[in-house]
Amino acid sequence: MRLVETGNHVAAWGARLARAEVVSAYPITPQTQVIEEISRFIDEGEMDCEYIPVESEHSAMAAMIGSAAMGVRSFSATSAHGLLYMHELLHWAAGIRLPMVMVNVNRALGPGWNIWCDHQDTIAARDTGWVQLYCASHQEILDTTIQAYRITEDPKVILPVMVCYDAIFLSHNYMQVEIPDQEVVDRFLPPFRSLWKLDLDYPLTHGSVIYPDDYEEVRYSMFQGLDNARGAIKAAAEEYRDVVGNYHGEMVETYRMEDAESAVVAMGSIASEAKVAVDRLRDAGYPCGLVRVRSYRPFPIEEIRSLLAPLRAVMVIDRGVSFGMEGPLFSEVKAVIYGRSDAKVYDIVTGLGGRDVTYELICENTEAALKGKLAQETRWPAVRLNEHHRVSKQGLEGYWKKEGV
Amino acid sequence: MPRRKKNEKEEEEIGFITTLSVPSEGSVGLTGSWRVFMPLLDEEKCNKCLLCWIYCPEACISKDIKINYDYCKGCGICAEECPRKAVTMIKEEKDETG
Amino acid sequence: MRLRDFPEDEVFLQGSAACQGCPGSAAIRVAFKALGRNTILAVIASCTSVFQSPFPLSALDVPTLNMAFATGGAVASGITAAADRLVARGDFEEKPTILAWAGDGGTYDIGIQALSGAAERNTDFIYVCYNNEAYSNTGTQRSGATPYAAWTTNTTKGKEEWRKDIAQIMIAHGVPYVATASLAYPTDMYRKFAKAKEIKGTRYIEIQAPCPPGWKFPSSHTIKVARLAVQSGMWMLFEHEGGKTTYSAGTQRIIQGQSKLVPVEDYLQAQGRFRHLFYPEKDEVRIAEIQGRISHIFETLQFTHKMKEHIMDIELAPPR
Numbered sequence: 001m002r003l004v005e006t007g008n009h010v011a012a013w014g015a016r017l018a019r020a021e022v023v024s025a026y027p028i029t030p031q032t033q034v035i036e037e038i039s040r041f042i043d044e045g046e047m048d049c050e051y052i053p054v055e056s057e058h059s060a061m062a063a064m065i066g067s068a069a070m071g072v073r074s075f076s077a078t079s080a081h082g083l084l085y086m087h088e089l090l091h092w093a094a095g096i097r098l099p100m101v102m103v104n105v106n107r108a109l110g111p112g113w114n115i116w117c118d119h120q121d122t123i124a125a126r127d128t129g130w131v132q133l134y135c136a137s138h139q140e141i142l143d144t145t146i147q148a149y150r151i152t153e154d155p156k157v158i159l160p161v162m163v164c165y166d167a168i169f170l171s172h173n174y175m176q177v178e179i180p181d182q183e184v185v186d187r188f189l190p191p192f193r194s195l196w197k198l199d200l201d202y203p204l205t206h207g208s209v210i211y212p213d214d215y216e217e218v219r220y221s222m223f224q225g226l227d228n229a230r231g232a233i234k235a236a237a238e239e240y241r242d243v244v245g246n247y248h249g250e251m252v253e254t255y256r257m258e259d260a261e262s263a264v265v266a267m268g269s270i271a272s273e274a275k276v277a278v279d280r281l282r283d284a285g286y287p288c289g290l291v292r293v294r295s296y297r298p299f300p301i302e303e304i305r306s307l308l309a310p311l312r313a314v315m316v317i318d319r320g321v322s323f324g325m326e327g328p329l330f331s332e333v334k335a336v337i338y339g340r341s342d343a344k345v346y347d348i349v350t351g352l353g354g355r356d357v358t359y360e361l362i363c364e365n366t367e368a369a370l371k372g373k374l375a376q377e378t379r380w381p382a383v384r385l386n387e388h389h390r391v392s393k394q395g396l397e398g399y400w401k402k403e404g405v
Numbered sequence: 406m407p408r409r410k411k412n413e414k415e416e417e418e419i420g421f422i423t424t425l426s427v428p429s430e431g432s433v434g435l436t437g438s439w440r441v442f443m444p445l446l447d448e449e450k451c452n453k454c455l456l457c458w459i460y461c462p463e464a465c466i467s468k469d470i471k472i473n474y475d476y477c478k479g480c481g482i483c484a485e486e487c488p489r490k491a492v493t494m495i496k497e498e499k500d501e502t503g
Numbered sequence: 504m505r506l507r508d509f510p511e512d513e514v515f516l517q518g519s520a521a522c523q524g525c526p527g528s529a530a531i532r533v534a535f536k537a538l539g540r541n542t543i544l545a546v547i548a549s550c551t552s553v554f555q556s557p558f559p560l561s562a563l564d565v566p567t568l569n570m571a572f573a574t575g576g577a578v579a580s581g582i583t584a585a586a587d588r589l590v591a592r593g594d595f596e597e598k599p600t601i602l603a604w605a606g607d608g609g610t611y612d613i614g615i616q617a618l619s620g621a622a623e624r625n626t627d628f629i630y631v632c633y634n635n636e637a638y639s640n641t642g643t644q645r646s647g648a649t650p651y652a653a654w655t656t657n658t659t660k661g662k663e664e665w666r667k668d669i670a671q672i673m674i675a676h677g678v679p680y681v682a683t684a685s686l687a688y689p690t691d692m693y694r695k696f697a698k699a700k701e702i703k704g705t706r707y708i709e710i711q712a713p714c715p716p717g718w719k720f721p722s723s724h725t726i727k728v729a730r731l732a733v734q735s736g737m738w739m740l741f742e743h744e745g746g747k748t749t750y751s752a753g754t755q756r757i758i759q760g761q762s763k764l765v766p767v768e769d770y771l772q773a774q775g776r777f778r779h780l781f782y783p784e785k786d787e788v789r790i791a792e793i794q795g796r797i798s799h800i801f802e803t804l805q806f807t808h809k810m811k812e813h814i815m816d817i818e819l820a821p822p823r
Contacts, residue, residue, distance in 0.1 A: 210424050
């Protein structure tokens, strides 16, 4: 079935086709359409599911942990402040070693209420033990949400999966998607499986006090689980291609990398714009390619290393920042090729709070880098003081004058 | 993948571990060793009213009023609450050498 | 139900990490005698997280999920939703009882939002607050449940505020069952759990849990202090259903005039946490304040009881 839908509605279709049986979620712009659509599916009898309209995101994740612990396939959706509010339980959800899937609409953080896209929210949740997959199209949101259940329920993984997609660009814009038949999805995704649950006939206790002599092994097991997710992500992508027919890459998606001497690295919807930039750069005589990071956690260590280490130069685009350091994707790309490459690595932080990232900006900066005009550091090429900033500053200066600051 | 190869042996040994605990008596050992005073039951006086049984916070007194000294921590609630004063707390002589 | 009819089966296994004289483990024992083994337990960060014993053994012989502090109502919502699915699928013949077990910090303070949300959704579960009137697990700091004038490690001269009446807050949510219980009245507590088990929707039971190290009394006095709390009116036993509050056990006897209210001084003096009200000199003002509040409540209740007995059967506000 072919539909023209918003990314949010498509994510709801993903949960429906995956046969999620418990959904617990709290509304937050720009995620709300996901839960509205799921509610509609349930009300109209199209989805056999318990929806828990919790009173906060902290509770959304707590409820999802509870339902997953009972051995039932669980789903949630959130964004930005919601993701931060459940942060404690993101760690708990990973530590409990149960399968679950949540979509997160990547949105900027306050203050300054900004409902538009950047990646700061999920970057802040990077080290929680979740798999993080970033989508670049509506079709990919649908397919990745279904694949996410295969990954999270893989016995070698059993860690939660977060499917990330960009606010507004993907969440609210309409695009054409192919909705696969339920029978086809059922062939790809077997019924829920897990490695333990709250079992009345075999009572176990989860998560009491654990001493230093025992704790580290538990964390190491999580570390390995996330390592194992590499294989599970690849297997899910390949099998999905075979059974359902769609394919969006595995740990990374590449574009014109075959003969590339330089590359742009990006995540999410920016990658579409970067494809245009790559074409333009090639027209201008630079054999450039694109590496889109689909899986940020686990990080595509081998892929990035083999694709980027032989190159002359790499331009990273970060849609988030590690304050006091640099762009996080930049740090990680460098870390992965460290000691194995002569490539010069550059970084721009841009597109924060939904600011448009144009192919011109990408071309300009990449070209300057390739000409050796830039330092190998994080730059903010789109930052300009405008009239609004000046008005605000004048207001503040008035206050400083009154206070004698 | 050199980084993971180094850990291959450990991977085999570690596998899936999460913080699951197994129900068991004596989950922190023989808690009778915590005791300073021990309860002694005078069976002559006891009319099996069951108050000590239900009040015991450690479930150490069986319903037929037998005290399990392996686990009794010596809190003294049974002696305090016994309406017939059938339980008395006496200082326990312990072999300090263990 | 008489004591001799209580089931012998123990869900709480001896040899746990609980302190000597622990009111928490004592409460778990009575609760599970009434609820039975077809129960799924969520333990919210509290002393119970610790006294169930550390990894890899557990003193709790039921499926147990330990959860973060602010999650009581929420995790139970997830468990109960999943249980509904499993019943619908036919995996469960009978829906198990879902029990969230939290302390007063996890209920009055950090957990009130999740609890309120679950209650508003009338989530099908039993929420227990075992109330030891402080953050005992972290070394006895004040909580919203700490009574006026009580010493804690961060109210060294006695708490200046009165405790929150959370049972009334739960009643205001319109949930089908709210009850309070005392360790000193096990048959009353058992009856309330057994009744709660048969009700659908959110059921809230609060058990006062006198804590020997936190309240500073000998471990043998846990039950004695619990009894004094009821006899002095500092802890009231009641249940609320169908829009009606009914007082029970020791509290009911005082209201009906079968026993006299014990002076609150007797209760306060039994605990080191109120020592500053008596040494170096007696703090008549604060003791009178506490006694005054209790006396006022009981005089009102006794008057209402007499009115009902002698004049007419007053129906209270209809259920919402």
